[in-house]
Amino acid sequence: TVTDNNGCPSNTSSFTIAAANPITVSLTALPNPACIGDVITLSAIANPSLSSNLFQFWDRAIISGGSPPWTSIGPYSSSDTASYTIGSYDTRFKVRVQEGTCISPWSNIETVTVNIPPTAYAGLDANICAGDDFIITGSSASNSISLNWTSTGTGTFLGGNTLTPTYSPSPSDIAIGSVILTFTVTGNSACSDAISTILLTIYPLPVSGPIWHN
Numbered sequence: 565t566v567t568d569n570n571g572c573p574s575n576t577s578s579f580t581i582a583a584a585n586p587i588t589v590s591l592t593a594l595p596n597p598a599c600i601g602d603v604i605t606l607s608a609i610a611n612p613s614l615s616s617n618l619f620q621f622w623d624r625a626i627i628s629g630g631s632p633p634w635t636s637i638g639p640y641s642s643s644d645t646a647s648y649t650i651g652s653y654d655t656r657f658k659v660r661v662q663e664g665t666c667i668s669p670w671s672n673i674e675t676v677t678v679n680i681p682p683t684a685y686a687g688l689d690a691n692i693c694a695g696d697d698f699i700i701t702g703s704s705a706s707n708s709i710s711l712n713w714t715s716t717g718t719g720t721f722l723g724g725n726t727l728t729p730t731y732s733p734s735p736s737d738i739a740i741g742s743v744i745l746t747f748t749v750t751g752n753s754a755c756s757d758a759i760s761t762i763l764l765t766i767y768p769l770p771v772s773g774p775i776w777h778n
Contacts, residue, residue, distance in 0.1 A: 587612070587668035589619075589661045597677040598650050599755035604676055606637075606646040608659045610668070618662040621646040625653040626675070634658070654678050682707045682751030684758035691765045694738045698731045698764055705749040705758070712750070717743035731764065738766050 589610045598604060610617045618640040624631055637646055640662050648657070656675050661668040687702030705711055705727065713724045717737035723729040737743050742765045749758040 587661050587663050587666055589659055589668050589671045591659045591671040591674050593657050593674035593676050595754055597679055597754045599679050599681050600652050602650050604648045604650050606648060606657055608644045610661045614663060618642060619644050619659055621659045624656045627653055650678055679752035679755050680707045681755040682749040682758040684747050684749035684760040686747035686760035686762045689763040693767050694769050700729055703727045703747055707751050708749045710750040712748045714746045715743050733766055741766055
């Protein structure tokens with residue numbers, strides 16, 4: 565209502581401002597935990613979900629002694645998913661949504677745990693004579709939760725879940741003349757096994773022939 569200088573009121577008018585519904589967004593990040601070099605799929609769900617939604621994903625590595633600032637993975641996009649190749653650090657992710665001139669609050673923060681892949685080294689190829697056992701002494705492994713030795717032959721391992729097992733060739737192994745020994749190292753969740761092999765050659769024993777006298 566407006567009043568003029570003489571105190572006379574003018575006509576009254578009114579209008580209503582309609583506030584838009586607030587936008588919210590949630591985030592998932594998979595796989596989690598992950599292994600170094602894995603591709604993480606970030607998936608956002610906006611509410612309300614509209615074809616005009618624009619999404620922007622952000623990441624921040626967790627580094628002891630001081631983490632870097634949050635960084636956008638890319639500009640706003642109509643895609644509600646993003647791919648991210650994980651490095652060697654645990655990493656946090658978040659997302660926000662733009663709808664018209666409105667920008668949502670940040671989503672929940674997803675923290676992806678990163679595991680270091682295992683390594684395996686079975687050692688050098690070796691030779692033995694038929695009837696001998698073979699003691700493995702040159703193998704190594706890292707970032708492991710379990711070790712396992714297997715053979716292409718039918719011999720047996722003593723200590724087949726250690727770094728220094730003993731392999732006893734079977735008669736069939738001896739007849740064939742060689743076997744491949746495979747060393748498998750299982751790492752933490754999400755990381756593939758590490759595998760290394762050695763070739764064990766089995767020489768037959770010399771056969772004595774008749775001794776001739778002049």
